Amino acid sequence: MSAVNFVEVIGQRIEISCMSEHDLLEVVEIEESCGLSRWGWEAYHSELAQGDSGLMLVARDLDALSNAEEHRVAGFIASRYSVDxxxxxxxxxxxxxxxxxxxxxxxxxxxxxxxxxxARRALLEVRASNLAAQALYARCGFCVIGRRKNYYREPPEDALIMALTF
Ligand SMILES: CC(C)(COP(=O)(O)OP(=O)(O)OC[C@H]1O[C@@H](n2cnc3c(N)ncnc32)[C@H](O)[C@@H]1OP(=O)(O)O)[C@@H](O)C(=O)NCCC(=O)NCCS
Structure with a gap:
């Protein structure tokens, strides 16, 4: 993913930039510790290999970088652009x-x-019980447009479908 180069600093401490292969161990660790549906290292790696259609970003903790701390990735997003x-x-x-x-x-x-x-539309699924994520998405302009019964496993749960029209 070379064509997109985001750099945004929040409070002078966090930088948002493209995810690289070197971030993946931390990305997977965050995924596992947050109880997200499991992708694992290989799925992220193959998504990175897709090139420009995979929009994969990390939020880097610049203080941790300069202090050589173990955890440098504060958060991440894995998304994909296809057609429109x-x-x-x-x-x-x-x-x-x-x-x-x-x-x-x-x-x-x-x-x-x-x-x-x-893009004409952005789309996502979110666990029906995940009110924090739903609030975040709503704050970013997404609206609930549907529900998928028993979409998730471990534990089984419905997904809400949320969309944003550009
Ligand atoms: C959901 C998650 C990514 C939010 O990240 P975050 O960096 O804390 O979110 P932000 O600080 O940008 O929050 C922006 C807005 O979203 C809403 N929001 C975020 N977390 C919220 C919470 N726990 N409760 C209610 N609203 C929340 C608020 O409107 C917030 O604005 P405010 O802080 O000014 O009130 C984080 O809680 C997380 O990693 N959760 C576990 C993983 C997960 O569930 N991911 C979503 C999978 S679909």
Missing amino acids: ELHVNNVAVRPKFRRQGIGAALIKAVLQAAASRK
Whole structure:
């Protein structure tokens, strides 16, 4: 994914930029610790290999980078652009970085990238019980347009379908 180059700094501390292979161990660790539906290292890796259609970003903790700390990725988003639609697959932020605008900034960045490619719509599924994520998506302009029965496993649960029209 070379054509898109986002850099956005929130409070001088967090930088949003393209995900690289070097981020994947942390991305998978965040995914697992947040209880998201499992993708795992190989799925993210193959998504990165898709080139420009995969819009994969990380929020980097610049303080951790300069202090050589173990955890440098504060959050990530995995999304994909196809034809004229953006599909947001996963977004997660480490607990200690939540409610600081990072999740919203990650979503905003992929929406901007999709808009610049003339996307007509952005779409995602979210667990019916995940009120925090639903609030985040609503804050970013998504509306509920439907429900998929028993879409999720472990535990089984319906998905709400949320969409944003550009
Ligand atoms: C959902 C998640 C990504 C939000 O990340 P975040 O960085 O904390 O979100 P932001 O700080 O950008 O929040 C933006 C807005 O979203 C809404 N929001 C975010 N978290 C919320 C919560 N726990 N409860 C209610 N509203 C919430 C609020 O409107 C918030 O604005 P405010 O803080 O000014 O009130 C994070 O809680 C997370 O990683 N959860 C676990 C993984 C997950 O469920 N991912 C979604 C899978 S579909």
